[in-house]
Amino acid sequence: MKAKFLVPLLLFLLLVGFLGYGLRLNPREVPSPLIDKPAPAFRVPQLQSPDKTISPDDLKGRVWLLNVWASWCVSCRQEHPLLVELSRNSPVPIVGLNYKEVRGDNELEGKSMDAPAELRLATERARQWLVQHGGDPYAVTAMDLDGRVGIDYGVYGVPETFLVDKAGVIRYKHIGPLTVEALRDVLLPKIAELQRAG
Amino acid sequence: MRVDLMRRLALVFALLMPLAASAGEAEPLAHDQALEERVMQLSHSLRCLVCQNQSIAESNAPLAIDLRNQVREQFLAGKDEQAVVDYLVARYGDFVLYLPPFKGVTLLLWIGPGLLLIAGAGWLGWRLRKRASEPTHKLTAEEHARAMALLEGGSDTSEESRS
Numbered sequence: 001m002k003a004k005f006l007v008p009l010l011l012f013l014l015l016v017g018f019l020g021y022g023l024r025l026n027p028r029e030v031p032s033p034l035i036d037k038p039a040p041a042f043r044v045p046q047l048q049s050p051d052k053t054i055s056p057d058d059l060k061g062r063v064w065l066l067n068v069w070a071s072w073c074v075s076c077r078q079e080h081p082l083l084v085e086l087s088r089n090s091p092v093p094i095v096g097l098n099y100k101e102v103r104g105d106n107e108l109e110g111k112s113m114d115a116p117a118e119l120r121l122a123t124e125r126a127r128q129w130l131v132q133h134g135g136d137p138y139a140v141t142a143m144d145l146d147g148r149v150g151i152d153y154g155v156y157g158v159p160e161t162f163l164v165d166k167a168g169v170i171r172y173k174h175i176g177p178l179t180v181e182a183l184r185d186v187l188l189p190k191i192a193e194l195q196r197a198g
Numbered sequence: 199m200r201v202d203l204m205r206r207l208a209l210v211f212a213l214l215m216p217l218a219a220s221a222g223e224a225e226p227l228a229h230d231q232a233l234e235e236r237v238m239q240l241s242h243s244l245r246c247l248v249c250q251n252q253s254i255a256e257s258n259a260p261l262a263i264d265l266r267n268q269v270r271e272q273f274l275a276g277k278d279e280q281a282v283v284d285y286l287v288a289r290y291g292d293f294v295l296y297l298p299p300f301k302g303v304t305l306l307l308w309i310g311p312g313l314l315l316i317a318g319a320g321w322l323g324w325r326l327r328k329r330a331s332e333p334t335h336k337l338t339a340e341e342h343a344r345a346m347a348l349l350e351g352g353s354d355t356s357e358e359s360r361s
Contacts, residue, residue, distance in 0.1 A: 027250060033291040033292075151265070151289060156261055
């Protein structure tokens with residue numbers, strides 16, 4: 001008979017358990033449906049030589065990282081030193097995707113410009129930011145001025161980092177700034193695994 | 199006389215100023231009102247990924263604006279609602295839908311409330327049946343007399359009330 005009084009307590013503890021688990025989940029981490037799907041195609045100008053373009057096709061046959069960033073992105077400053085360090089002896093090329101450099105910062109400013117002027121301003125700002133924040137870790141940076149490439153990649157919060165395999169298939173996505181732990185425990189082992197394969 | 203006219207003109211211009219200002223800031227609306235309504239209607243059922251408790255119709259986050267523009271563009275290209283939804287789900291996952299599809303991972307979400315209701319109703323039925331089968335307590339003649347006395351406004355004279 002006494003055990004009956006324990007029922008509400010047990011239910012309460014169960015609820016606490018669920019809530020405790022829920023607290024540790026990050027609602028901002030939305031699982032990407034693009035995992036194990038081909039990296040969406042694009043062809044956009046390069047940051048360091050805007051007269052040339054870059055496309056995921058140019059990287060076929062290699063494992064590569066795609067890091068989404070912008071000079072207006074505050075958390076990008078946090079992960080940048082790590083990217084610079086990684087680039088010194090990275091097993092794979094780090095490709096930058098500069099996301100809405102001008103428009104992300106000031107919607108109207110970018111829209112009122114013609115495309116060449118916007119590209120000029122964007123490359124100027126992005127390069128300056130790289131110089132100010134410890135260097136350019138990117139093998140090449142793709143300029144996504146209007147954010148269309150970002151939409152194709154399901155980008156919703158910069159920075160984001162994608163890992164693409166030799167066949168051009170997205171294998172992993174890290175949301176938010178990279179950390180030493182994420183790099184050491186998840187990303188680098190996955191890179192090594194993908195490089196061994198095929 | 200002239201001064202008066204000038205004043206009036208100045209007043210008219212002053213009153214027109216805010217119109218000019220707001221005209222400069224308004225979002226470029228498509229001229230097609232029906233299309234705009236379709237865009238907004240669909241946008242209301244799509245969740246903004248930046249401010250997660252708003253739909254992309256309500257949110258003014260840059261991404262929500264971009265996505266509304268995408269929806270409009272795809273409608274203009276002749277796609278229907280389902281095609282546009284599929285396009286967004288392919289990029290952002292079921293998370294963009296305020297009405298999640300019925301499938302394996304969402305099974306509990308859909309049938310959970312029903313299960314809870316059935317479980318609750320079952321428990322209630324079980325309790326009621328159990329109570330009905332319990333022997334009801336019949337009043338003794340003495341208890342009955344005491345109850346009547348209380349109902350008629352008299353004071354309780356039983357042993358228990360005095361102790």
